[in-house]
Amino acid sequence: MRARRHTALARAVARPLHGERVTVGVIDFEPLTHVCEHRHENKQLGLVVKGAITMVIGGERRELRVGDMYSIRGGIPHSGETGPDGATVVDVFSPVRSDWNETQRLAVAEGRWP
Numbered sequence: 001m002r003a004r005r006h007t008a009l010a011r012a013v014a015r016p017l018h019g020e021r022v023t024v025g026v027i028d029f030e031p032l033t034h035v036c037e038h039r040h041e042n043k044q045l046g047l048v049v050k051g052a053i054t055m056v057i058g059g060e061r062r063e064l065r066v067g068d069m070y071s072i073r074g075g076i077p078h079s080g081e082t083g084p085d086g087a088t089v090v091d092v093f094s095p096v097r098s099d100w101n102e103t104q105r106l107a108v109a110e111g112r113w114p
Helices: 098-102
Strands: 003-009 012-018 023-029 034-038 043-057 060-065 069-072 078-094 105-109
Touching: 012 098, 023 043
Parallel strands: none
Antiparallel strands: 003 012, 003 105, 012 023, 023 078, 034 078, 043 060, 043 069, 043 078
16 A cells, blocks of 8 residues: 655655554565654554564663564553664554644655565
């Protein structure tokens, strides 16, 4: 499926799908991307589908590779850094990430995964 892309973060492109109560996002990160510590009200569940990412969630550092999953409660600080091959993750947010509607929209294109 080709989806409208958003620049959700610097050096990353998200392909979001908003439902009534959740947002599913396929996020492609460039190699060696640093995601600064941040927090949001949304609960976040994720799955690494390509590459590797090191995440710090609530002060706990985790090395995540393809097939690894993570869970972040709303309001918990978290950050990340991708490996030399970048990473693609599938994130599910609840409630909907309405703030993503305010991000720059890019041309429709296929992502790096699958």
